[in-house]
């Protein structure tokens with residue numbers, strides 16, 4: 424099912440750089456949609472260090488990763504950005520010309536965007552599930568090995584094995600138990616880093632004999648043509664047992680991988696996108712790169728640099744979005760026009 | 769391996785050696801293919817920071833030492849397990865996101881280099897993330 428969304432700018436990545444770009448674009452009357460594979464905004468700040476203090480944001484002597492994200496969200500509220508979470512930007516096709524760029528952006532959830540400008544704010548890459556070191560597991564991925572549930576029906580009547588002890592592992596244990604033929608939860612220890620009520624619910628299911636819990640890890644899988652038949656359980660005591668397993672879900676958290684950005688025809692230098700330092704534009708007119716994903720002489724991977732880059736990219740984006748309009752430099756302090764946009768005048 | 773945002777940040781955010789009279793300690797990293805690399809560590813820094821400063825392979829350390837990624841997993845040589853101490857509860861939780869966790873598994877951003885650790889030997893796993 425494909426709906427096409429028309430917009431001025433698509434921002435790939437809702438980390439601090441992508442978020443602040445919304446502000447700079449908004450002051451210039453440019454509307455943006457943000458897409459992120461994570462379920463929330465903030466990028467590394469909210470995923471890797473939500474509670475840790477940051478000391479080098481100008482004007483904020485100390486702020487946590489989550490605090491900064493919340494403040495940025497508040498700051499961009501007047502511009503009503505649209506967020507598309509849990510979606511990976513897979514494809515980026517150029518349809519326009521150097522003077523009048525136009526792009527079709529596609530996500531793994533089947534959404535399509537038609538946009539004049541693309542700002543790649545993909546940071547250290549997209550956060551993707553860690554894949555366990557099980558030989559040959561790739562052959563089963565998306566057929567019988569899943570890192571997320573898209574359709575519960577894929578699990579109906581199947582022997583399901585879930586590995587992990589966090590919220591994702593426990594939530595899916597509880598949600599898939601009613602449809603699965605059998606369900607085994609495998610974890611390295613008898614303690615769980617998950618909401619206490621889900622742990623309790625899981626233990627109740629074990630006590631009632633509706634699921635089984637095994638201490639250990641999955642070290643091998645067997646099957647054919649992408650369809651799993653069994654998994655090797657290596658117990659903490661060293662024992663090895665074959666578990667019936669038609670669907671395997673390993674939950675080992677996330678890792679940053681460059682991902683689809685590599686396939687968009689952009690120049691790359693050691694997995695970073697080279698840009699100029701006047702407009703932060705890539706080798707492709709109309710595609711900008713800001714924040715940790717870009718590189719140029721003297722680049723520092725700092726949040727404050729990402730903010731600056733977004734401001735300058737927005738200036739150039741304005742020429743693509745409103746070619747007929749002249750851009751007037753204004754201050755938010757004194758311009759009633761800007762204050763109106765911010766809803767404060 | 770993916771170049772992460774930390775590659776340039778370690779110098780900026782990594783703990784710098786304190787003043788006083790710090791000594792150095794030697795740490796040996798043995799990779800998954802058996803190659804050993806012995807490097808000098810600053811007392812007071814972490815084993816993860818030492819690895820990054822010396823370009824030790826098989827330590828990704830994506831979160832830069834925030835105990836939030838489990839990509840700095842190492843196996844401490846059995847002779848050193850006692851000296852490196854116990855895992856904190858946060859580290860124990862985070863180890864759920866590492867692969868093939870053993871009783872001697874540690875997240876090496878959580879091991880601070882001390883004089884007693886001179887000679888420490890750790891092994892790195894083939895896959896962190």
Ligand SMILES: Cc1cc2nc3c(=O)[nH]c(=O)nc-3n(C[C@H](O)[C@H](O)[C@H](O)COP(=O)(O)OP(=O)(O)OC[C@H]3O[C@@H](n4cnc5c(N)ncnc54)[C@H](O)[C@@H]3O)c2cc1C
Nearest residue numbers: 436438439440460466467512545546547549550714715726
């Ligand atoms: C532990 C730690 C401490 C730090 N401390 C500081 C500090 O004190 N001061 C400082 O200035 N900086 C600090 N940094 C660095 C700072 O967090 C980064 O510079 C900043 O997060 C970069 O922002 P960004 O928006 O460019 O990218 P990110 O924050 O990496 O966000 C990028 C987003 O894009 C998404 N994405 C990528 N590709 C796709 C795709 N194809 N489809 C959908 N989504 C995609 C990702 O999922 C991610 O959410 C620290 C970093 C770490 C890890």
Ligand code: FES
Nearest residue numbers: 833835837838877
């Ligand atoms: S560096 Fe991330 S947990 Fe150690």
